[in-house]
Amino acid sequence: MNQSNQPRFKVPNTLVLLFGMIVVAYLLTLVLPQGSYERVVNDHDREQVVPGSYQAVEGASRLAPTAILTSIPHGFEAAAEIIFFVFLIGGAFGVFRATGAADGAIGTLLKRFGDRPRLLTAGGIILFAVGSSTIGMAEEYLPFVPMLVALTVALGLDAIVAVGVMCIGYAIGYGTALTNPFTVFIAQDIADIQQGSGLALRAVLLGVFLAVGIHHVWSYVRRIQEDPARSLVAGIQAVGGPESVDDYPEITGRQKLVLTAVLAAIALLIVGLKFWGWYLIEMGALFLGLAIVLGLIGRLSVDDTAREFSVGAAELTTTALLIGFARAIQVVLDDGQVVDTIIHGMAQPLQNLVPELAAIGMFAMQSVLNFFIPSGSGQAYVTMPLMAPLADLVGVSRQVAVLAYQFGDGFTNILVPTNAVLVGILAMAGVPFDRWLRFVVPFMLKVWILGSIALAIAVSIGFS
Secondary structure, eight states: OOOTTSOSOOOOOHHHHHHHHHHHHHHHHHHSOOEEOOEEEOTTSOEEEOTTOOEEOTTOOOOOTTHHHHHHHHHHHHTHHHHHHHHHHHHHHHHHHHTTHHHHHHHHHHHHHTTOHHHHHHHHHHHHHHHHHHHOOSGGGGGGHHHHHHHHHHTTOOHHHHHHHHHHHHHHHHHTOSSOTTTHHHHHHHTTSOTTTTHHHHHHHHHHHHHHHHHHHHHHHHHHHHOGGGOTTTTSOOOSSOSSGGGSOOOOHHHHHHHHHHHHHHHHHHHHHHHSOOOHHHHHHHHHHHHHHHHHHTTOOHHHHHHHHHHHHHTTHHHHHHHHHHHHHHHHHHHTTOHHHHHHHHHGGGGGSOHHHHHHHHHHHHHHHHHHOOOHHHHHHHHHHHHHHHHHHHTOOHHHHHHHHHHHHHHGGGTOTTOHHHHHHHHHHTOOHHHHHHHHHHHHHHHHHHHHHHHHHHHHTTOO
């Protein structure tokens, strides 16, 4: 048999890649000096670092090699809320799918937008960007993954398009956040500048980056429309339903009631997040209740509802595993006491740069640190107390320092494998991480270049 056409290298499974990163993180804890900043509790009962308080930790014991394994159950423990949320989403979607409303809704959308994929692509990116930019939506997008993938597959596209629409919108929303309470407002509060200030420039940048994001996704859509073999997930079984509009049934009156219940639940979710302080526990409870309501409206028996819920949840087991493994990377770095060392080492060289380059350096630093601190609010509490006074030293306004933080945290959310939301979306869509990188890295290169230019301009115009 001729082996010349066989691939010589096969990219490992995403689970293998994440385990490899856990090993690398462990090795970093062996070679980097251990250190920490002093932390205080602020007025919002959140810990933040004290500038200038970094000290090496002398005589601290290093992690044992068994930490490579023990970090994984600890990772599951640390990510328990989002893992359980994913299972409850899967269960609710399983019941939703059993009512037939999902296929009916997709068929209706296909009939309306089937010949206008550009409108669907651009509209989806804008919608996800607005949600993230205003109220900080991220985990809330997970329930939309199955339907969006099924919709793009039925349009003759692929799962990469679905994830691209969702994640690029999500990244742009976080990167140029207008009123995101979990990132920009926290960062501005720590930097001691008025919350919500600088809105005009961020609004302009939101429009600019949206244009770049829409162009990037649409260019890929046109490429696979011309030649489906150029799909980055060609040869990978799509996660979705029927593959053409003709395979979808007409939606019935009862299924419309099911969709109404789903839309009502989403509206309640938004209200809960905005006004009642909801998060993953409350959202999970909402989707559990939704599954029960959908079973009743769809006239499923109690046993059938339970069975479909279990099947839907079981389908997301791989997603849950990946989230736990991804969180274990951060567990190793935190337990090894090297995260503060990395932050301290990266911040020092910025003091010697001219203002424009210092701002760009802050962007680069925040981008790298998002791997080690994937939480947007967590990154703000750790880095902004350092970046704000550093901005004063190098002649950069604190508003620019906040913008650099937003760019670094928000855009790289869709690149770092330690981000549980990204890992969850990719797993639910059936997109391997290496295939996603081939799609998103060119977009990130555009973002890094454009973001650097934007920061240099912000410095030159005295953005404050």
